[in-house]
Amino acid sequence: MRRLVSTLGLILALGGAAWAQEDAPTVPTAEQVEDGVPSQADLPPLPEGLAEDFARDASGDAVEGRSQTNSAMASASAAYLVGDFQGALIHAQRAAAGGEARGATLAGHIRLHGLTGEASDEDAVRWFRRAAELGEPDALIILSRLASEGRGGLQAWQSREFLAQAAEAGDARAAHEYGLYLMERGDPGAASEALNWLQLAAESGRFEAYGDYAFALADWDHGPHDLEAARVWYVRAGEAGDPSSALIAGLMLMEGEGGEADEAAGARMIRMAAEYGLPAAMGQHALLLYQGVADRAPNPSEAVDWARQGAEANDPDSQFLLAYALATGDGAPRDLERAYYWVLRAAAPRGGRTPEDFDRDRLEASLENALPEAVLERVRVEAAVESSPF
Template sequence: MELSRGPGGRRAGLVAGIAGALAALCLAASPAYTQQPALPQGLAEEAERNRSGESIEERSPSDQAMARASAAYLTGDYLSARVHAERAAATGDPRGATLAGHILLHGLSGTPDDEAAVRWLRRAGEQDEIDALIILSSLAEERRGGLEPFQAREFLAQAAGTGDARAAYVYGTFLRNTGDPGVAALAIDWLRLSAEAGMPQAMAAYAAALDDWVHGPGDPSLARPWYIRAGEAGDPPSAAIAGLMLINGEGGEADEAAGRALLQAAAEMGLPAAMGEHALLLMQDAEAGSGDYAQAAAWAQRAAEAGDAQGQYLYAGALATGRGTVRNMEQAYVWVRRAGYPRDNSLADDPQRDRLEAQLEELFTHDTLARLEAEALAGMADRYRLNPAGQ
């Protein structure tokens, strides 16, 4: 079994993964209808504080109303939640207006009413309530409640102008996602402000914008410190990217020990691609006589079971050779087949994988191969939610 692959070949894919996740916060705020929609972030944090805060009687009238509204919402009593939220709004509390708009938007207390929801949300937005402005932006993009798409940017610009880090991140993401080179510098500035405020997802987004965004500077040396910060703050893709950059000396001097530590951290946080890269390094160490095959095989198995193609190939090799695990040729064939199914980072055209598959294929009858292929396909479709057909 050859292990000529080195870490770093998938950094671009990991960066693309961060870029693809830039809109996650915006999408989370989008008013998609569900039976029990999550509270907007600010209201959710408020509800959590109310669980163990001071007694309601000791609060101001608006805080009392909001505490009762939150409690009713969390128990599914949406009509009472709306009544208390509107009472809070009547005292001038923008949180109450946001919650009332949220309930109306999702039809939790009756028929969904976009226009009524927008009236409450606008009332909150006039007081710079961040959740309300983010939701209004999403509604404007969808032309709902009498809003128009051009207003989406206005709402987010207003929110970001308050100095709120989350709003700065959402606005920067919005500008980046427009694809307009004329706002590229502005997008990067807002992402920088949110990153400097310490938001891990903003650090990751800012690093990705500096690194490989078509309208960004494309400077790994600027991006690497932010990947490191984001990774150390708990963002798995950033930890993996930073690890690979440090190992390869990309964007600065190489620091293999620090890079390996970050890559392992990303693997331990459950990122399949990081598990695969970590397993590869451990396998290379074992091949060189300075590592443990059992540890390498264990990580390869974790990566394989998480759906990572490189991990699946490495685990197939371990099963075929018996290095670090019990030898099992049938399962080796199952896993090497899975490594080649079309999806992101597939090894479909990898000569090493092709060679191992061909070698294993010679061991089995046609009927056995058909059975193992069915097992491989079923495992990919059902267990990993991947599409082997690439459709």
């Protein structure tokens, strides 16, 4: 049976710190925004701070007794939430005229995404700048993204200035994004500053920053390679709901990286990652179930259940384990034809190459000796079709 994947190999496969930015809201170009009002299902995500404010407004707080500016903002929120974007824009502009930064941010959001007609980067930037002058973090972060793309009359060099302004105002989300911005630039001279901002974001309780800070501590080229501190933050990130961090934390605990080995805690984190739905974790969890860990007896049937879930989600380790189970009858009824199918799926090229795997190759050869050529050819066609990205 095979070993757990290495932590470094897993981090490389997952793309380092990239998972934190994959969920970052994108800023569409005007050409990407179709004319007309989008359906609720197609609405762009609200900026994070505005979304939190809108949730509070929707919780039932009375509008009576508020200042005229706050009442205008509450009316803008209510109109936006029911799809009255023209009304939301009018109320947001009224709030902005009264000095409410969130009103200017909402007006910019509506104009950027063309929710009342044609999108306009220039109009959006004008409103976001108005909010930014009042230190509004959402506006500063969006301006940074627009500047990085040279949109709305902004220049790329302004991106760093906008993020720095937001981070220095004490916003944890901005500190997180600014730290990532500095990391991506790859400037060794800014490494300490990048780590400081990520640390501030993480220690401020921004759970989205936990995994990125852990990666910077352990595996970033310009980081301190502090596995002990990184393991703490990977565990926190995993417990906060980050599947990739949960898997990395589990592997570090299992292998004794960054501290003493703790198989029980490591297995718990790996299972957590699998339950979050991470295919790579499903294969690792299945392997632990096959082998037994931390005084727990092997459980081949449960291992097969998890391997099947990971295999169907295209995780190669899960596919190999499922093929092994079907070939040996260990945890599932023996089925050589399906075993051959899954071992071929496990061998399918990923990223333009097929990773070397002696165990997989040996199982494939054994199955080819056991099955008729007609069956082999039919299964090869089926596996090739299912493995095709097209």
